[in-house]
Amino acid sequence: MTHYLFILLGAVLVNNVVLVKILGLCPFMGVSKKLETAFGMGAATTFVLTVATGASYVIDHYLLMPFGLEYLRTLSFIVTIAAIVQLTEMVIQKTSPVLHQVLGIYLPLITTNCAVLGVPLLNVANGNDFVESLLFGAGSAIGFSLVLVLFAGIRERIEGADVPVHFRGVAIAMITAGLMSLAFMGFAGLDKYQ
Amino acid sequence: MITAIAIMALGAVVLGAALGYASIKFKVEGDPLVEKIEAILPQTQCGQCGYPGCRPYAEAINKGEADINLCPPGGAEGVQRLADLLGREVKPLDAEEKPKAIAFIDEQTCIGCTLCIQACPVDAIVGAAKQMHTIVPELCTGCELCVPPCPVECISMEPIGENLDNWKWKYPVIELKKVA
Amino acid sequence: MLQLFKFKGGVKPQTNKTQSVGEPIGVAPLPSRLFVPLHQSIGGTPRPLVAAGERVLKGQLIGGADGWISAAVHAPTSGTVRAVAEHVAAHPSGLTTLSVEIEPDGRDEWIERTPIDHGALAPERVRERLREAGVVGLGGAVFPTHGKLTASKTVPMEELVINGAECEPYITCDDLLMRERAEEIVRGVGVFRDLLQPKRVLIGIEDNKPEAVAALQAAAAKLGENFAVVAVPTRYPAGGAKQLIRVLTGKEVPSTKRSTDLGVQCFNVATAYTAWRAVAHGEPVVSRIVTLTGNVERPRNWEALLGTPLAEFVALGGPKPDTDGYLMGGPMMGFAMPTMDAPLVKATNCIIASSPALFPPKAPEMPCIRCGECAKVCPHELQPFELYWFARAKNFGKTQEYHIFDCIECGCCSFVCPSRIPLVQYFRFAKSEIWAREKEKNAADQAKARFEWKTAREEREKAEKAEKLAKAAAAQAAKKAAEAAAAAAGEAAPAPAAAEAATNVPAATNPPLDAEAAKKAAIAAALERARAQRAAVEPKNVDRLTPAQQKDIAEVDARRQQAGIEAPPTAPEESQP
Numbered sequence: 022m023t024h025y026l027f028i029l030l031g032a033v034l035v036n037n038v039v040l041v042k043i044l045g046l047c048p049f050m051g052v053s054k055k056l057e058t059a060f061g062m063g064a065a066t067t068f069v070l071t072v073a074t075g076a077s078y079v080i081d082h083y084l085l086m087p088f089g090l091e092y093l094r095t096l097s098f099i100v101t102i103a104a105i106v107q108l109t110e111m112v113i114q115k116t117s118p119v120l121h122q123v124l125g126i127y128l129p130l131i132t133t134n135c136a137v138l139g140v141p142l143l144n145v146a147n148g149n150d151f152v153e154s155l156l157f158g159a160g161s162a163i164g165f166s167l168v169l170v171l172f173a174g175i176r177e178r179i180e181g182a183d184v185p186v187h188f189r190g191v192a193i194a195m196i197t198a199g200l201m202s203l204a205f206m207g208f209a210g211l212d213k214y215q
Numbered sequence: 216m217i218t219a220i221a222i223m224a225l226g227a228v229v230l231g232a233a234l235g236y237a238s239i240k241f242k243v244e245g246d247p248l249v250e251k252i253e254a255i256l257p258q259t260q261c262g263q264c265g266y267p268g269c270r271p272y273a274e275a276i277n278k279g280e281a282d283i284n285l286c287p288p289g290g291a292e293g294v295q296r297l298a299d300l301l302g303r304e305v306k307p308l309d310a311e312e313k314p315k316a317i318a319f320i321d322e323q324t325c326i327g328c329t330l331c332i333q334a335c336p337v338d339a340i341v342g343a344a345k346q347m348h349t350i351v352p353e354l355c356t357g358c359e360l361c362v363p364p365c366p367v368e369c370i371s372m373e374p375i376g377e378n379l380d381n382w383k384w385k386y387p388v389i390e391l392k393k394v395a
Numbered sequence: 396m397l398q399l400f401k402f403k404g405g406v407k408p409q410t411n412k413t414q415s416v417g418e419p420i421g422v423a424p425l426p427s428r429l430f431v432p433l434h435q436s437i438g439g440t441p442r443p444l445v446a447a448g449e450r451v452l453k454g455q456l457i458g459g460a461d462g463w464i465s466a467a468v469h470a471p472t473s474g475t476v477r478a479v480a481e482h483v484a485a486h487p488s489g490l491t492t493l494s495v496e497i498e499p500d501g502r503d504e505w506i507e508r509t510p511i512d513h514g515a516l517a518p519e520r521v522r523e524r525l526r527e528a529g530v531v532g533l534g535g536a537v538f539p540t541h542g543k544l545t546a547s548k549t550v551p552m553e554e555l556v557i558n559g560a561e562c563e564p565y566i567t568c569d570d571l572l573m574r575e576r577a578e579e580i581v582r583g584v585g586v587f588r589d590l591l592q593p594k595r596v597l598i599g600i601e602d603n604k605p606e607a608v609a610a611l612q613a614a615a616a617k618l619g620e621n622f623a624v625v626a627v628p629t630r631y632p633a634g635g636a637k638q639l640i641r642v643l644t645g646k647e648v649p650s651t652k653r654s655t656d657l658g659v660q661c662f663n664v665a666t667a668y669t670a671w672r673a674v675a676h677g678e679p680v681v682s683r684i685v686t687l688t689g690n691v692e693r694p695r696n697w698e699a700l701l702g703t704p705l706a707e708f709v710a711l712g713g714p715k716p717d718t719d720g721y722l723m724g725g726p727m728m729g730f731a732m733p734t735m736d737a738p739l740v741k742a743t744n745c746i747i748a749s750s751p752a753l754f755p756p757k758a759p760e761m762p763c764i765r766c767g768e769c770a771k772v773c774p775h776e777l778q779p780f781e782l783y784w785f786a787r788a789k790n791f792g793k794t795q796e797y798h799i800f801d802c803i804e805c806g807c808c809s810f811v812c813p814s815r816i817p818l819v820q821y822f823r824f825a826k827s828e829i830w831a832r833e834k835e836k837n838a839a840d841q842a843k844a845r846f847e848w849k850t851a852r853e854e855r856e857k858a859e860k861a862e863k864l865a866k867a868a869a870a871q872a873a874k875k876a877a878e879a880a881a882a883a884a885g886e887a888a889p890a891p892a893a894a895e896a897a898t899n900v901p902a903a904t905n906p907p908l909d910a911e912a913a914k915k916a917a918i919a920a921a922l923e924r925a926r927a928q929r930a931a932v933e934p935k936n937v938d939r940l941t942p943a944q945q946k947d948i949a950e951v952d953a954r955r956q957q958a959g960i961e962a963p964p965t966a967p968e969e970s971q972p
Contacts, residue, residue, distance in 0.1 A: 058302070080226070088218045097226060104230040108237050115241040118248045123302045181788030183762070258839035260846045268846065337845040356842045379434070382488045383831055384823035386789075 025156055028149075030211070032160025038136045039168045040198075040205040045136030049169060050194060052127050059173030061113075061120040062127060063166025069109050069131050070140060070165070073102045074158025077141035078151050098141050099132075106132045136165060172201060249277045255296050257288045260336035261358030263310065268336070276301070284309045288357065316372040317355040318362065322347050324369035331361035331370060397597070397625050400645040402638045404774040405630040406807045408564050408727065410603060415567045415686050415694040420575055422698050423711060429471055429497040429702035430482045430738040431457065436531040437538045438464035445495060449476045452506040454679050457495050460526055466539040467529040470497055471681040471700035473504040485723055485740045489733030497702065508677030518544075518590050521674065528673035529680045529741075534558055534634070534663030535724065537742045540670060543660055544590045553658035554644050555593040557584050557667060559600040559607060560627060560634035563725030566745040568684040569664050571696045573600070573607035576668055577614035583667030585620060586674055591660055595623065597643045598664075601633055602626035631727065632805040636661045638774055650775075650801045665744075685739060687712040689722070689747035699739055705746070706735035714748045722747040726754065727806040761814035769808035769818060775801045779808035779818050786825035791832070794825045802826075869927040876920035883913025 038044050045066075052062040077098045085091055110128050114121045121128065131137055140161045144154040175197055184193050253273035264285035266272040275281035276297070283297040284306040291308055298305040320331070320340075327345040339355045342348030362370050375381070434440040441458030445451060451470040458468035474497045481491035513521045522541040530540045546552045557580075561569040573580060588596055598615075600608050608626050615622045627633055627642050637648045640659050648654045654661060665684065672678040681701060688694035691712030699708055705721060722729040723743055732746075739746075747753075769779035777798055785793035799822060808818040 055299075084222055084226070088222060090219050090222060093219060093223065097223070100223075100226060100230065104234055107234055111237050111241040119251060119300075122248050122300075178784070181784045181790060253843075256839070257835070258842040258846065260842065269843070336849060337842045338849050339845075354841070354845065356838070377488070377490060379484060379486060379488065379490050379492055381831065381834075382486075382490055383827040384487075384820065386824050387817050387820040 025152065028153055028156045029160040032157050033164040033167065034205070034208040035211050036161075037164040037168060037205050037208075038140065038161040039165055040202040041209075042136075042139070043202075044139045045134050045165060047130060048127050048134060049165075049172065049198070050191065052124060053169055053173040053176055053194070055123075056170065056173045056177055058120070058123045059169045060166075061117070062124055063169045065109055065113060065124065065128065066131055066134065066137070066169075067159070067162035067166050069102070069105050070137050070162035071155065071159045072105050073098075073137055074141050074144060074154050075151070076101050076105065078144065078149075078154040081141075081145060082151075094145065095138075095142070098138060102137055102141075103132045136161065168201065168205075172198065175201075249273050251300060252276050252297065255289070255293060255300065256286060257293065257356070259288045259356040259358040261288060261356070261360060263287050263358075282306065282309070287312060314374045316357050316374040317352050318350050318357070318359070319371050319373040320348055320350055321369040321371070322349065324367050326367055326369075328366060330364040330366065334361045334364045336360060397623055397643070398645075399625070399627060400642050402633070402641040402774055403776050404772045404807060405632060405638075406772050406810050407630055408810060410629070411564045411688075412567050412570065412603065415565070415688040415696060416570060418693075418695045420571050420684055420696045420698055421711075423700065423703065423708065425472060425499045425501060425503065426700070426703045426707040427499075428477070428704065429474075429499065429700060430494045430704060430736070431468060431471060431497065431702035432482070432484055432492045432494045432738060432740060433458040433468055434492055435468060435537060435701070435741045436466040436529075437536065438462060438466070438542075440493070441465060441468050443479045443493065443495060445470075445476045445479065447476055447478050450474070450500075451476055451497065452504050454506040454508065454681060456527070456679075460529075460539075463526075464539055464542050465526075466531045466541075467527050467679070468495075469529055469679040469681050470495075471702050472497070472499045473502050474499040483734050483737050485732065485737045485743060487730040487733065494702075494738070505678075510675050510677045513586050513589060513674045521586070521590060525670055525673055527679070528669075528677075530666065530670050530673050531680070531741050532663055533665035533669065533683060533741060533744070534636075535728075535742055535744060540662065540666055543655075543662070544587065546591050547655050547658075550656055550658045552591045552593040552655075552660065553595070554640075554646075554660075555584070555588055555591055555596045556636075556640055556643055556659060556661040557587075557596065557598040557622075557664055558634060558636065558639050558661055559598055559604075559611070559664040560639055561604070562601060562629070562631045562634035563727050563729075563745075564631075565688050565747050566686050566725050567688070568686045568696050568744050570604045570607050571686075572665055572668060572684050573604070574610045577607075577610040578618065579671045580664050580668050581611065581614040581618050581620055581622065582675065583669070583671030584622060584662075585618070586670055587660075587662055587667060593658075593660070596620075598622055598624045599627045599633075599639045599643050600624065601629045603629045631807065632774055632803070635774060635803055635805060637803075650798060680741060683739075683741060683743070685743055686745040687748075688745065690715045690718045690750040690753050691748045701740060702738045704735065705732055705737050705739070708739060709735075709746060709748060712748070715750065717750045717752065718748045719751060720749045722749055727810065728804060757815050757817075760816050763814055763816060766813060768811045768813065772807040772811050774805060774807060775803060777802060779822075782825070783816060783818050783821050786821040789825075789828070791825055791829050794822075795829065799825055799829070866927060869923060873920055873923040873927055876916055876923060880913050880917035880920055883916060 032038070036042060039046065039049050048062055048066070053059050080097055080101060081094060085093055085097065106129060109131070110121070113124070113128065140158050141154075144157055147157075149157055176194060179193055179197065188196070249270075253270055256269040256273060258269050260268045262268065264272045264281065266275055266281065272281060272286065276283055283301065283303055284294045286293055287308060287310040290312050294308055295305055297303070325347050327342060327347060329342065329344050329348070331348060332340045332342055336358060337354055337356055339351045340348050340361060341351060357372065359372060362372065433443060439461035441461055443457065444459050445457045450473075451457060452473045453470060455470045456467055457470050457476075460467045477496040477498050479493065479495050482494035482496065484490060484492040484494075486492070511521070511524055522544050525541040525544070526539065531537045532540060532543075559569055559573055561567070584596060584598070598611055600611070602608075605626070608624055611624045615624060625643060627639070632638055633642060636654065640654055640661060641647055644659060646657050646659060648657060648659075669680050669683075673680070682698050683701065684696050685699045685708070686694075686696050687709065691709070691714050693712050695712065697708070697711060709721060721732045723732050724730065724745060726747065729745070729747065731749075763780055763783060765780055767780065770777070773779055781797050782794055782799055782802070785791075785797065786799070802822050804819050804823060806819050809816070812818060
């Protein structure tokens with residue numbers, strides 16, 4: 022049981038997909054200007070990522086492996102992810118048009134979010150079973166949402182700060198992201214007590 | 216080889232069917248976003264954006280046909296708010312920003328032709344045929360649509376100066392120390 | 396002894412009140428000119444009732460209250476109206492406002508004054524009298540008093556709080572008024588009490604004014620009133636309405652509610668005094684007590700006429716040579732008077748001559764270090780440092796999330812800020828921006844509604860016109876068809892007119908060549924008539940008419956027809972052979 026907890030916690034904090042693995046930076050920089058859009062994007066990505074890890078595990082183990090088609094892995098994962106993203110987009114457009122408009126291009130771009138493809142591939146590489154895969158996917162997604170929301174909160178406050186002219190906008194955001202990444206490095210110490 | 220093609224085809228069929236079902240199930244009617252865009256527009260109905268009113272402009276923005284910087288009465292601030300709502304880049308206004316003004320009819324010159332009354336989109340002009348017309352200042356949005364139709368050019372735009380009703384506290388400025 | 400409560404926050408600045416209490420209230424001499432602004436209270440701007448050249452008597456109505464929440468304005472002395480024009484207002488902006496300029500004639504002749512017995516009159520009449528007398532809250536908010544004197548129907552009135560706290564430094568006008576005219580204040584409070592019927596009356600006075608407390612206690616005892624005159628601890632802003640209510644009753648007024656929702660109403664002592672003068676002496680508010688203090692030779696309280704220009708008023712105190720400006724109000728909440736021409740108004744409780752020694756220029760603003768001192772002293776338990784952050788970034792939505800509109804601009808936060816940030820100025824800026832936006836939004840909504848109405852109306856008119864045209868055309872066609880049918884029946888000859896007129900009738904597409912064709916044309920014409928008739932019945936709101944109304948309509952139609960104004964709806968019938 023603790024084994025699962027460690028996978029989840031490790032994915033959220035220690036091996037944070039954005040700040041430690043440096044995956045999925047595009048929405049991290051792009052959709053973190055406002056807290057509420059960050060929440061929306063985090064929720065959408067969490068949903069897509071969790072479903073995608075589960076689906077890709079099923080496809081990998083019951084469709085590709087029995088026929089020796091592992092070389093089609095990347096292709097079939099991408100197709101699955103794309104379909105899930107489309108589905109999510111339709112649901113969001115129906116339920117929250119403003120969020121849909123605000124997320125704009127970043128929503129379809131979840132398809133090409135390297136985190137969403139990277140996590141299923143890492144699952145395969147680590148040889149995780151189904152539950153582990155799902156936990157790893159959910160943990161990574163929660164980690165992604167967590168840092169996205171934290172970062173959006175910081176950026177909202179930076180709006181009001183006296184940032185030197187040449188550092189305004191993306192520059193200060195990058196510096197902030199770097200500092201956050203450094204801070205998350207501190208979680209690496211958690212595994213000492215594993 | 217054949218297995219690979221079959222498997223991929225199977226996947227395509229299953230996913231396609233799921234998406235097709237979802238697109239029917241989650242069909243979106245109308246567009247509530249237009250309302251939000253329209254709420255930001257100043258409702259002068261002036262047509263300076265090139266669309267016949269604020270609502271058509273809002274629809275055009277929503278469809279992506281129009282840019283967000285075409286509304287001079289909304290000013291730079293309106294552009295900013297549209298950009299915030301839609302997550303687009305802020306652009307400089309595509310026209311000169313004018314100080315707020317309302318129309319004024321020179322009652323000596325007015326011949327009572329009612330052309331301005333027909334032009335006013337918000338019914339802010341009172342008058343009848345061959346009677347003098349006048350503007351109800353509280354209702355005038357300053358759209359200038361009444362100015363061109365006037366055959367005797369008796370309508371002018373009077374800027375609204377600062378008065379006790381619209382006076383605002385200024386942004387506190389940090390006074391630099393005088394170097395004597 | 397009444398149990399007292401505490402309000403959160405607050406500061407204890409130097410009170411500086413002793414300078415101006417040495418001498419009794421003086422009566423300011425008549426100035427050479429008076430500029431009485433018409434808009435002196437919250438609510439509608441009174442309409443000017445006098446014109447240039449007119450002679451007015453002291454107490455004569457010169458501005459009539461406009462709307463219920465509005466208070467009348469009166470001539471402060473007898474004299475001649477020189478102008479009704481824009482004059483600089485007692486306002487930080489230095490902008491002008493419509494004012495009545497009066498040249499006093501020196502006789503100070505009162506208009507006829509009619510006292511009323513408030514006990515014998517209906518409460519509405521008493522409120523009416525206060526409105527006509529221009530009685531407004533003299534504590535600073537200048538809200539028309541009559542608007543606060545209607546007891547809530549749902550919440551029983553429990554406490555009437557009378558505010559004599561006068562917490563701002565330097566100001567002593569209420570203190571002197573309480574010392575010298577305690578009896579009239581108590582009588583005025585009695586009027587309020589009779590109107591509101593509260594369970595108890597509490598008069599709160601800061602404990603640094605023992606003479607005022609004693610005077611009011613003596614007056615209440617003398618008049619046999621059971622008002623509790625309570626000394627409250629001296630702490631700024633104990634004189635804020637919500638703070639005083641908290642201290643005296645323990646009730647905390649939530650931001651979304653008014654004190655009346657909790658059964659509490661609050662008035663200033665000077666308001667009670669003017670109310671009594673208005674009721675028992677028929678005197679409208681034409682003067683008020685103003686403290687003249689600060690950098691002057693003779694600080695003192697003066698009973699000054701409203702409209703007295705600042706220059707003439709401050710001359711009474713003898714400003715010292717290094718005076719560099721005048722504040723209206725106290726040092727915490729007041730503002731610098733824009734010019735020396737600005738008049739004294741109902742809200743003017745104090746004029747402080749400032750000098751660099753008295754109010755040294757502030758050292759430059761430093762960055763906020765988030766020490767939280769401002770949050771500690773805020774009497775409304777806001778977080779000024781957060782408000783400041785967002786107000787400075789012009790993020791007004793966030794300032795509202797942090798409840799900027801609960802800020803009473805008391806200035807405690809600016810007072811304690813170690814970085815000397817003018818916090819209140821930022822809040823005022825944010826508030827007025829938000830108000831302006833709200834106004835714009837409302838105007839836009841109104842414009843939109845009007846535009847939609849206009850569009851709908853135009854559509855309707857267009858539809859009506861089209862319908863009328865169609866009707867006329869149908870009638871025309873029917874007539875021609877009928878004529879053609881008649882002609883065809885008589886002569887059995889081709890009738891090209893019928894074919895031409897009834898092109899939309901399928902039967903008429905073939906030129907009628909014989910009697911049978913003529914019959915067809917007749918049928919077509921009949922069909923056409925039926926259709927025209929149906930069209931004629933179409934206008935709405937005529938389907939449920941009484942026989943009498945129908946008769947009226949028929950008559951009108953007949954008259955119209957005679958006058959040849961429009962094609963009558965019954966035209967097809969007439970064309971019948």
